[in-house]
Amino acid sequence: MTAAPTAKFCFVVHPLSLEDVVRYEPGAKGKGEAIVRKIMEWMPSWAAVHVTGVRAPDGRETEGWFVSAALLPEQMLELPREKVYERILRAIEIGVELGAEVAGLGAFTGVVGDGGITIAERSPIPVTTGNSLTIAAGIQSFFRGAAEMGIDPSQSTAVVIGATGSIGAACAKLIAPKVAHLILVARNNTRLAKFHDSVKDELPCTSSYTTDVGAAVRQAQLILTATSSTQEIIQPEDLQTGAVVCELSLPHDVSRRVAQERPDVLVTEGGNMMVPGDPIFDRVREPGTPFDLNLPPRTALACMSETMILALENRRESYTLGRGIDIAKVVEIEGLAAKNGFTLADMRAFDTAITPEKIEATRRAAQARRNSAVA
Numbered sequence: 001m002t003a004a005p006t007a008k009f010c011f012v013v014h015p016l017s018l019e020d021v022v023r024y025e026p027g028a029k030g031k032g033e034a035i036v037r038k039i040m041e042w043m044p045s046w047a048a049v050h051v052t053g054v055r056a057p058d059g060r061e062t063e064g065w066f067v068s069a070a071l072l073p074e075q076m077l078e079l080p081r082e083k084v085y086e087r088i089l090r091a092i093e094i095g096v097e098l099g100a101e102v103a104g105l106g107a108f109t110g111v112v113g114d115g116g117i118t119i120a121e122r123s124p125i126p127v128t129t130g131n132s133l134t135i136a137a138g139i140q141s142f143f144r145g146a147a148e149m150g151i152d153p154s155q156s157t158a159v160v161i162g163a164t165g166s167i168g169a170a171c172a173k174l175i176a177p178k179v180a181h182l183i184l185v186a187r188n189n190t191r192l193a194k195f196h197d198s199v200k201d202e203l204p205c206t207s208s209y210t211t212d213v214g215a216a217v218r219q220a221q222l223i224l225t226a227t228s229s230t231q232e233i234i235q236p237e238d239l240q241t242g243a244v245v246c247e248l249s250l251p252h253d254v255s256r257r258v259a260q261e262r263p264d265v266l267v268t269e270g271g272n273m274m275v276p277g278d279p280i281f282d283r284v285r286e287p288g289t290p291f292d293l294n295l296p297p298r299t300a301l302a303c304m305s306e307t308m309i310l311a312l313e314n315r316r317e318s319y320t321l322g323r324g325i326d327i328a329k330v331v332e333i334e335g336l337a338a339k340n341g342f343t344l345a346d347m348r349a350f351d352t353a354i355t356p357e358k359i360e361a362t363r364r365a366a367q368a369r370r371n372s373a374v375a
Contacts (some may be wrong), residue, residue, distance in 0.1 A: 001198075003048060005300070005364025006060050006061065006311055006314055007062065007101040007102055007310070007311040007314050007315075008062060008063055008064055008098075008099045008100050008101055008305045008311060009062060009064035009065075009095075009100050009101070009102050009103065009104065009308060009311040010065045010066070010067050010091075010095025010096070010098065010100035010102075010103050010104070010307075010312070011050065011064060011065070011066050011067070011070050011095075011104040011105075011106055011181065011307050012066075012067055012068075012069055012088055012091045012092065012094060012095075012103065012105050012106050012109045012297050013049075013066045013067070013068055013069070013107070013111040013362060014068060014069050014070055014072070014073075014105065014106065014107060014108065014109060015070065015072060015375055016072075016073060016078070016107060016250055016251050017072070017251060018033060018036060018072070021040070021070075021072075022054070023133060023263040023292060023294070024048070024291075030188070033225070034271050037056045037072065037075065040070050040071055040072065040075065040304070041071070041075065041079070041152055043070045044090065045067055045068060045069050045070070045087055045088075045090040045091035045094055046067065046068055046094065046113060046284075047065045047066075047067050047068075047094055047095070047098060047284045048065075048066050048067065048236045048285075048291070049062070049065065049066035049281050049283060049284060050065055050278070050282045050283075050284050050285065050287075050290045051063060051066065051279060051283065051308075052277055052280050052282070053063070053277050053278040053279045053280045053366035054201060054277050054279050054308050054312070055276055055277025055278065055341075056276055056277070056312050056339075056340040056341050056362075057316050057341045059164050059240055059274065060309060060340075061270035061277065061312075062311040062312050064095075064308065064311065065094075065095055065100065065284070066106075066281075066291070066304075067091040067094050067095050069084075069087040069088050069091040069093065069109055069200055070087075070088070071084065071087060072083060072318045073107070073108045073109075073228075073230050073251060073369040074230055076108040076109070076111070076112045077108070077112065077230075078129060080160070081112065084113075085110050085112075085113065085118060085119060085122070086121050088105070088109050088112075088119055089119065089122055089123060089255065091109075091119065091359060092119075092125065092127070092341075093124065093164065093369050095125075096124050096125055097130075099163050100125060101126075101311050101316050102123055102125055102126050102127075102128070102216070102311055102315070102317075103123060103125055103126070103127045103128070103307070104127075104128055104129070104130050104303060104304060104306065104307030104372060105127060105128070105129045105130070105303075106130070106301070106303060106304065107250050107303075108131065108228070110129035110229050114306055114322060114323070115129060115321060115323050116128070116129045116167055116318075116320075116321040116322065116323045117321050117322050119270070120208070120302050120318045120321055123126060125218050126316050126317045126318040126319070126338050127309075127318050127320060127321065128306055128307060128310060128318060128319040128320045129166075129303065129320045130301075130302065130304065130305070130306035130307055131166055131228065131303065131306075131320045132169060132306060132319065132320040132325065132326075132329045132332075132333040133273070133302040133303065133305055133306035133309070133324060133327060133330075133334070133337060134248060134270075134271045134301075134302040134303050134306070135167055135170045135171055135174070136302070136330050136333060136337070137250075137270060137271050137272070137273060137302040137305075137330075137331050137338035137344055138167070138224065138226070138246060138248045138270035138271055138302075139171060139173060139174050139175065140270075140344050141193070141246050141268050141269075141270035141271075141344065141347070142175065142222065142224050142244075142246040142270060143169075143178070144268075144344070144347070145167075145222075145244035145246055145268050145347070146221075146222055146244055146268050147244075147265060148244075148291060148347075148359050149220050149242055149266050149359075149362070149366070150230070150242075150363070151242070151244060152180065153178045153179045153180075153222065154178060154180060155180055156179050156181075156220075156221040156222050157179070157180060157181040157182075157183065157219050157220045157221060157222070158173065158179040158181070158182050158183070158186055158212075158220055158221070158222040158223070158224070159182075159183045159184075159185060159216045159219070159222070159223045159224070160172040160182065160183075160185065160224050160225075160226070160227070160311055161185040161186075161213060161216070161217075161223065161224070161225040161226070161227055161233070161234070161253065161315065162225060162226040162227035162229075162249070163184035163185055163186050163195065163196045163209070164184075164186040164188065164191050164192055165226060165227065165228065165323070165340075166322065166323045166324065166325050167184070167226040167248055167322075167325070168186070168224075168227070169195065169199075169224060169227040169323075170325040170327060170330060171224055172184055172203075172231045172328070173199065173202075173203070173327065174223075175224065175254070176203040177204045177205070177301070178204050178223065180205055180206070181205055181206045182205050182206070182207045182208075182209050182255065183205060183207070183209065183210065183216045183217045183219060184196055184207065184208070184209040184210075184212055184275060185209070185211065185212075185213055186209075186211065187211060187338055188211075189211050190272050192209050192211060193209065194209075195209075196209040204347070209261075211294070213234065213238075214234050214235065214238045214358050217234060217238040217240075217243075218238050218240065219225045220243065221240055221242070221243055221244070222243070222244050222246075223239075223243060223244065223245045223246070223251055223252070224245075224246045224247075224248065224270070224340065225245065225246070225247050225248065225253040226249055227253055228249070229248050229251075229253060230251055231248065232252065232253060232254065232255040232256070233253050234253055234254045234255060234258070235255050235257065235258075236257050236261040236262040236265075237259045238250070239262055239265050241264055241265075241366050241369045241370055241373070242264055242265070242266075242363075242366030242367075242369075243265050243266075244264065244265075244266045244267075244268070245258075245266070245267045245268070246262065246268055246270040247268070247269050247270060247349070248270045248315065249349060250292075254267055256282075256327075256350060258294040259349070259350045263361065263362060264362060264365035264369045265362070265366075266354070266359065266362050267349040267350070268347045268348065268349050268354060269347075269348050269349055271301055271302040271303065272295060272299050272300070272302065272344075273282075273299070273300055273301070273302050273305040273337065273342045273345055274298055274299055274309065274342065274343045274344070274345050275276065275300050275305065275342065275346065276340060276341030276342060276350065277300050277341070278296055278298075288316075293346075294351060295348075296315060296345070296346070296348070296353065297349070299345045300309070305337065305342050306319070306320065306333055306337075309333065309337055309341075309342065309355065312340050313340070319342070321332075321365060347359075355364075
């Protein structure tokens, strides 16, 4: 029996760094940063990647396009908002011209302004930020990391950095039932205090808050970070021996010095999913040439995966938008991911896979550091 046709999708992407720009446009290598930034301000949106072969276990299949709104994170935040909206909406329109019926907002395109609400109001098709599945995948990764390092969450202090953001706030509520103490961290003290006051009586653990990232991290065995910072904010000298850091932020919040200086700490990128079927990510301008997502084969970000799942489910609706995340949708999309064959990807950090051997080496390094501390 032939499976019923499903909707098609588009997903708006943008480079997260100058290295990303060079990865897709090698001609940019060696150009001055100021020149590259100015060129990007002028560049129109374009269809960059054609995605095919996304197939659910029952044979339903979807295809889609990654459409580039080529601005760097800093430009997304600093340029006039209407100019950024115009770039994102043009990317969605290109997706519609190619047949897309639901759109996803990647990285900062889902952060700028009001978290996709204005974009959705002006878009010709429904829009989602993908944050519901990012949260579900992040929570799975967070507790998987704890289990791998032998940490009992119920006896632990956890930190959520970026707690007043849409992803961080939802993660805090989902983590709280399983830990002993929860520390909420964000930049704006007034907003953070207001958020803490609004949730503290509902949290089934003790809780506190601070704007001092280093001070919070030094108290915690488990750390989840979900900020829109463009700077590295978690430093190796602040991390406890054997700590676990689950990172949902792009660009990364964790300093790359952690990879060199703290072999006893497990860092994992929390938002990656294995895509079912035989997914192919081809460059549109060079058909047959794979696009490098900087991820292993068959792997996509959870926010991308949420858009694919909505297409497979023929859910032509604006699913996740704005600052307040509906926990019921996190639960629902996690179930739909499982139904459609999406699974949590293998652990990964600093652009490399975390193998079982790497995890064992991390455990040994943590034990050696503990032994050294008591000697």
